[in-house]
Amino acid sequence: MLRPGDTICAPATGKGGAISIIRVSGPDCFSICKKIFFPVDRNADVLSLKGYSIVYGEIKAGDEIIDDVLVSIFRAPHSYTGEDSVEISCHASQYIIQKIMELLINNGATSAYPGEFTQRAFANGKMDLSQAEAVADIISSTSRAAHKIAVNQMRGGFSAEISKLRAELLHFASLIELELDFGEEDVELADRNDLKAIVLKVKTVADKLASSFKTGNAIRNGIPVVIVGKPNSGKSTLLNALLSEDRAIVSEIPGTTRDTIEDTMSIDGIMFRFIDTAGLRETTDVIESLGINRTYEKVKQAAVILLLDEITDAPDEINDRADSIRKLIDEDQRLIVIINKIDKGSSELKELERKIRISESEAKIFISAKNRTGIDELKKIIVDTSIQEKLGSDDVIINNIRHFEALKNVSASLGRVIEGLDNSVPDDLIAIDIRHAMHYLGEITGEITSDEILGNIFKNFCIGK
Ligand code: GDP
Numbered sequence: 001m002l003r004p005g006d007t008i009c010a011p012a013t014g015k016g017g018a019i020s021i022i023r024v025s026g027p028d029c030f031s032i033c034k035k036i037f038f039p040v041d042r043n044a045d046v047l048s049l050k051g052y053s054i055v056y057g058e059i060k061a062g063d064e065i066i067d068d069v070l071v072s073i074f075r076a077p078h079s080y081t082g083e084d085s086v087e088i089s090c091h092a093s094q095y096i097i098q099k100i101m102e103l104l105i106n107n108g109a110t111s112a113y114p115g116e117f118t119q120r121a122f123a124n125g126k127m128d129l130s131q132a133e134a135v136a137d138i139i140s141s142t143s144r145a146a147h148k149i150a151v152n153q154m155r156g157g158f159s160a161e162i163s164k165l166r167a168e169l170l171h172f173a174s175l176i177e178l179e180l181d182f183g184e185e186d187v188e189l190a191d192r193n194d195l196k197a198i199v200l201k202v203k204t205v206a207d208k209l210a211s212s213f214k215t216g217n218a219i220r221n222g223i224p225v226v227i228v229g230k231p232n233s234g235k236s237t238l239l240n241a242l243l244s245e246d247r248a249i250v251s252e253i254p255g256t257t258r259d260t261i262e263d264t265m266s267i268d269g270i271m272f273r274f275i276d277t278a279g280l281r282e283t284t285d286v287i288e289s290l291g292i293n294r295t296y297e298k299v300k301q302a303a304v305i306l307l308l309d310e311i312t313d314a315p316d317e318i319n320d321r322a323d324s325i326r327k328l329i330d331e332d333q334r335l336i337v338i339i340n341k342i343d344k345g346s347s348e349l350k351e352l353e354r355k356i357r358i359s360e361s362e363a364k365i366f367i368s369a370k371n372r373t374g375i376d377e378l379k380k381i382i383v384d385t386s387i388q389e390k391l392g393s394d395d396v397i398i399n400n401i402r403h404f405e406a407l408k409n410v411s412a413s414l415g416r417v418i419e420g421l422d423n424s425v426p427d428d429l430i431a432i433d434i435r436h437a438m439h440y441l442g443e444i445t446g447e448i449t450s451d452e453i454l455g456n457i458f459k460n461f462c463i464g465k
Helices: 030-037 093-108 114-121 129-140 144-155 157-181 192-221 235-245 247-252 277-281 296-299 313-328 349-355 375-392 401-422 427-445 452-456
Strands: 008-011 020-024 037-039 054-061 064-075 085-091 223-229 263-267 270-274 305-309 335-341 362-365
Touching: 008 093, 008 114, 020 030, 020 093, 030 054, 030 085, 030 247, 037 064, 054 093, 064 093, 085 093, 129 144, 129 157, 129 427, 129 452, 144 157, 144 192, 144 270, 157 192, 157 427, 192 223, 192 270, 192 375, 192 427, 223 235, 223 296, 223 375, 235 263, 235 305, 235 335, 235 375, 247 305, 263 375, 270 375, 277 349, 305 313, 305 349, 305 375, 305 427, 313 335, 313 349, 335 375, 362 375, 375 452, 401 427, 401 452
Parallel strands: 223 270, 223 305, 305 335, 335 362
Antiparallel strands: 008 020, 020 085, 037 054, 054 064, 064 085, 263 270
């Protein structure tokens, strides 16, 4: 798809607003621009202006003035694409945009494909592939958390780590291959213990990055939350209380579809998605139904499990119910034990508080869903237990399925290397697995690419990016 000799153009801004920007990039952008743009300052010449200058003038089609515009000049390599580029800021009329595009094309530019500017930036070494993908994520991010991940990735934290790991592997792969070149001579250039240590290290990092995908994916699509509890414990009331202020905000975000079974809400800039809330009114008594109906599946899918009990329930009953959930979930999942209907009052509140046991990673809270007492505090607990610690840390979070799959392959290849080293498998086979691991690491950063991978990534971009 790359056509480096061509000068490409496209509107870079969406509909709406007063100003639009048309981007032009490629070797002929200045000469094409000169044919249609006439600076007010007759001495100014786009062919000779320095990079980062802005010129005011008119776009003309023959004698006809199309618009007053500002033209920004970018000289290679100091532009988004790394090529000579201009950006024409014009008035945001569809007619004007259309007309300027027409003029550019008639004078030798071609219309850009979706993502072509970013693809050029990648091809010219302005960014690696995972950074290019992050550009698309930044544009589509709808929450603070998704934005943070995308920004981190665009800054290159993630690829820097991958490139470093790859370089360490490359070192060993080369040594082993060199040994193989010596043939029959028994030369050992790569210390097998050092090799194993490095392979283990890379595998640990790859596994850690791969496991962060669960968080990254959740942030992208909404962190899954499930409410369980016996019938009439107040699950629907609680859901309404949680969602009440947020509904409007959530449905305003373009591209978020709220169908009847999925409710989403954003707390503190983080998206939460309630699993199958349409079924809330069904019998979902955890004790009776775990393992025999869909409650089991729902709990399995959730990152946060809200177990709703009533103040009138016996402490043992609440503890038993919580235990049955604990049996199902793994260490990544968070249980919050909620005791509802405190407005009904209880003489044994303190007693109940003391008798309900929770572990360090869990939380318990007393609320009244009906009166909305404790709802804000519950929201805070949901954020804190599910994500805050992960977002606060500098750990890289993967949110891209392509990266996840590549990391899984890295891990599998390195697993074979370790097995091979332990079982004295021939060196040439070990070298092949190291090369495989390097290949998959390189796929993430774009050091290894195929047209298919590139095509898949850039087709998802908007035109003009
Ligand atoms: P679900 O079957 O678990 O979804 O329970 P609902 O949300 O339908 O609530 C069952 C009943 O409990 C309804 O009559 C609610 O009004 C009532 N309820 C829910 N929350 C509270 C609360 O905090 N206090 C009191 N007193 N009643 C509540």
